[in-house]
Amino acid sequence: MPSYRVTMTIGALQPGVRPDAxxxxxxxxxxxxxxxxxxxxxxxxGSARVTVRFTADDGDxxxxxxxxxVATTRQVAVPATWLVTERVKGRWLPVR
Incomplete structure (x- = not known):
């Protein structure tokens, strides 16, 4: 099964949220x-970057x-940017 990852640059935490959450x-x-x-x-x-690697059947x-x-992460932090990539022949390529 193909391997994907979502990478988010975290801009700020929601009020009252600890960084380790x-x-x-x-x-x-x-x-x-x-x-x-x-x-x-x-x-x-200088920015926090969260990466979660996971499996999926296809890019969609x-x-x-x-x-x-990303939507769930917005409950605890503000993702400034995010990108989903797929592992192809040793490289991470953007999913379109």
């Missing part, structure tokens, strides 16, 4: 719909899962 919320949102392969939090150029389903993850 964002990654588990994003991973749990994906797990509601599919198998989560991995999740990660990194700081890139991956986009729907990504949108669900």
């Amino acid at each position: 964002v990654l588990p919320a994003a991973a749990a949102a994906a797990a509601e719909l599919t198998t989560v392969e991995a999740s990660d939090l990194a700081v890139v150029a 389903l991956a986009l729907a899962i990504g949108e669900h993850v």
Whole structure:
């Protein structure tokens, strides 16, 4: 089964939310719909970046899962940007 990931740059936290709540919320949102392969939090150029890697049958389903993850994450943080990518021959390519 193909591997996808949704990557979000986090702009701000919702009031009263602890920083350590964002990654588990994003991973749990994906797990509601599919198998989560991995999740990660990194700081890139001074901004928090959350990545959730998951499986999906095709790009359309991956986009729907990504949108669900972003919508759920909005309850705890503000995703400034987000992108769904697919693993193809060792590279991560945007899903259109």
